[in-house]
Amino acid sequence: MPAELSPIDKAKFAAARRAVDFVEDGMKVGLGTGSTAAWMVRCLGEMVREEGLSIVGVPTSTRTAELARQVGIKVVTLEEAKWLDLTIDGADEFDPELNLIKGGGGALLQEKIVATASDQMIVITDAAKEVAQLGAFPLPVEVVPFGWQTTRGLIEEMLSSMDVMGRQTALRLNGTQPFLTDEGNYIVDCHLKRIGNPRQLSLVLNQIPGVVENGLFIDICDKVIIGGADGTVELRDINDGSVSHDRIDFAEESNIFSDLD
Known part of the structure; x- marks a missing residue:
């Protein structure tokens, strides 16, 4: 891992890497927008290139679409996909009920359309985005x-x-x-x-x-994955109330960072 990668980027990557474990062969996946979602797109791209994962992605912005194509993910429109198995996206804030504020990157409309056209939405984030009550983020x-x-x-x-x-x-x-x-x-x-x-x-x-x-996403998010700079991840599922913990080994993820050298 490059030495210059910041602790916050390590946390974002850890959450993104854990989230892609939910992506299975043949799925139609909504691809979120923002710095955390970009890590997820890179992780999926590596799975496509290295493991032969076959998926189609529906991006929530033009910049996500460009990144997805660059890393080898087949991109289709929501009209072509019709319905999605899963959307993975970031958030600017989330509360204990997994209600969100999104739109800091300006893509809230497409993000909400794609998320609500999915069987489930997983939010990837770091601990700083958790709040007792929404509203600190504009x-x-x-x-x-x-x-x-x-x-x-x-x-x-x-x-x-x-x-x-x-x-x-x-x-x-x-x-x-x-x-x-x-x-x-x-x-x-x-x-x-x-x-x-x-x-x-x-x-x-x-x-x-x-x-x-x-940018209020109410009753849309099913799971939130909170990454830590040390590779720890916490998974919360609002549907069954479960909380689980895991750890990402950064040493095994060197391919992801090759384009940052």
Whole structure:
């Protein structure tokens, strides 16, 4: 393993490596977006190249699609796949009920569509993403560009009646210009600090004209895998309430890191 790999990257890799154990030959797999999901895509690519694993992947962003093709994974659209066996993705926050905030990378719409079109969703993460209550991470809300200022005003007005601690919102920027999602939409980040009722907030947000989707993933995640910098992994299953522990041997994973030398 390269000496420059940070402890957080080691933790992300450990979670990703454990998650791909759930991928079986012939599966249709949703491929998440973000730094942790990128490790998972690399791991799957190695399994395809070295072990002959036969899968198709449905990426949740253009950058994930590019990486998947680079490592040898066959990429198809959700329309072609129709339904998926499994989606593996990261998260910006998760709570004890495995509700999530996602969208820090700007791909929340495709991520939510793909995850809900899957038999199960596995979230791979590190311990820093675990919170007692969602909201410390800004909640992304994808909005159409037309009238986005009005939509933002409606969001702020609605927040005044919600059980949240903060109500500041900000248009996400890419340099000096609005950040554009793969669908050509904008993102309004809501700095709420604490979300008392995520389910209610998600439902109300999506009723606002101009809102396409929000980054609250409620009752979607089935398992979370938490990686540690020392290779330890904890697997929590919300469906049966089980918790198990394992360890990834980094010394046996040198092929994964060959492109980082």
